[in-house]
Amino acid sequence: MNFRSIRFPCRAGDAPTQAAAKVAAWVLDDDDLLREILLRLDFPSCLVRAAAVSKRWLRHASDPAFLRRFRCLHPPRLLGLYVCPMGPISSGPHQDLFPDSIFVPMPQSPAESAAVIRRGSFHFHLEHDIFHNSMWDCRNGRLIIDSYMQGYRGNFVQPSASCAIHQHHHCLPRPRDP
Amino acid sequence: MAAPESGDGNNGAARMVTLISSDNTRFEVEAAAASLSQTLQLTILDGGGGGGDGIPLPNVDSATLSKVLEYCIKHAPAAANGGAPNATAVDRAELERFDNEFVNIDQSVLYSLIMAAHNLEIEGLQSLVAKKVADMIKGKSPMEIRRTLGFPDPTPEEQAEMNAHMLEYGWAYE
Numbered sequence: 001m002n003f004r005s006i007r008f009p010c011r012a013g014d015a016p017t018q019a020a021a022k023v024a025a026w027v028l029d030d031d032d033l034l035r036e037i038l039l040r041l042d043f044p045s046c047l048v049r050a051a052a053v054s055k056r057w058l059r060h061a062s063d064p065a066f067l068r069r070f071r072c073l074h075p076p077r078l079l080g081l082y083v084c085p086m087g088p089i090s091s092g093p094h095q096d097l098f099p100d101s102i103f104v105p106m107p108q109s110p111a112e113s114a115a116v117i118r119r120g121s122f123h124f125h126l127e128h129d130i131f132h133n134s135m136w137d138c139r140n141g142r143l144i145i146d147s148y149m150q151g152y153r154g155n156f157v158q159p160s161a162s163c164a165i166h167q168h169h170h171c172l173p174r175p176r177d178p
Numbered sequence: 179m180a181a182p183e184s185g186d187g188n189n190g191a192a193r194m195v196t197l198i199s200s201d202n203t204r205f206e207v208e209a210a211a212a213s214l215s216q217t218l219q220l221t222i223l224d225g226g227g228g229g230g231d232g233i234p235l236p237n238v239d240s241a242t243l244s245k246v247l248e249y250c251i252k253h254a255p256a257a258a259n260g261g262a263p264n265a266t267a268v269d270r271a272e273l274e275r276f277d278n279e280f281v282n283i284d285q286s287v288l289y290s291l292i293m294a295a296h297n298l299e300i301e302g303l304q305s306l307v308a309k310k311v312a313d314m315i316k317g318k319s320p321m322e323i324r325r326t327l328g329f330p331d332p333t334p335e336e337q338a339e340m341n342a343h344m345l346e347y348g349w350a351y352e
Contacts, residue, residue: 050320
């Protein structure tokens with residue numbers, strides 16, 4: 001597979017001279033300075049790409065203490081919101097069914113966020129026995145979803161956690177009644 | 179060296195200190211400006227750098243030191259005011275304009291500057307240059323970052339790791 005380097009061709013001015021490359025290597029060999037530079041990448045997607053530069057960069061970019069600082073400096077951005085209809089559909093073939101929550105991306109997102117929105121999967125596949133998905137909450141980039149399912153002993157609600165960006169989906173145990 | 183317009187709040191006569199670069203060039207600068215460096219601040223508070231003595235800086239050459247001091251002199255008045263309280267929007271905009279132009283320099287100077295800022299513990303300058311370097315690699319693929327920074331071409335193993343990373347984190351590569 002070709003690495004995707006064609007999309008952002010290096011500008012001529014970007015190529016460092018041999019002397020500059022030598023000083024760059026000297027600077028970037030310093031762990032403190034490398035972290036200070038990585039810390040100032042504005043978007044998580046920039047950090048993820050930088051993490052692939054080398055194993056050493058990956059180690060710094062994925063260090064929990066570093067990530068805490070990164071999140072402090074660049075608080076998570078809202079990619080969009082879910083509009084949850086309040087009542088069942090009143091007519092037509094899907095009458096009495098609740099429509100699914102609809103994802104609405106934030107208008108005027110910065111280019112880096114817009115790219116993530118394009119790539120993410122914010123509309124969840126309905127299993128044949130799920131007849132309605134309702135968004136409960138959003139924490140740490142994961143959605144808590146209530147899926148209303150049809151079971152042989154009647155309808156029940158299956159909570160699950162989903163990550164729209166990584167497209168992971170996990171069923172959660174049902175919380176006990178208080 | 180030009181004196182800062184204002185901001186030395188303690189007394190009228192600004193105290194001067196002498197800094198000596200690795201290539202033995204002497205720079206006379208206001209103590210308030212040099213004190214932006216946490217490292218120098220301690221020496222200056224102890225009374226060092228005055229008179230004929232001078233503070234030797236064996237890790238910083240004269241070209242880099244003059245650039246560092248240009249930053250310190252510009253930022254000293256704001257730092258003396260504790261950063262924000264008395265600063266007007268115009269002052270802040272002026273500093274921002276200065277900062278933007280200040281880092282618009284050759285890459286090798288940029289790296290020497292960040293190293294000096296790190297050694298001298300000048301937080302604002304280190305942060306400013308780190309931001310500039312980060313801006314240079316923002317929006318680029320790992321391969322382009324390596325080229326921008328003049329890294330050698332990746333080995334086949336490194337290339338394979340990069341490709342695997344791209345597959346796993348496809349959302350960051352849109």
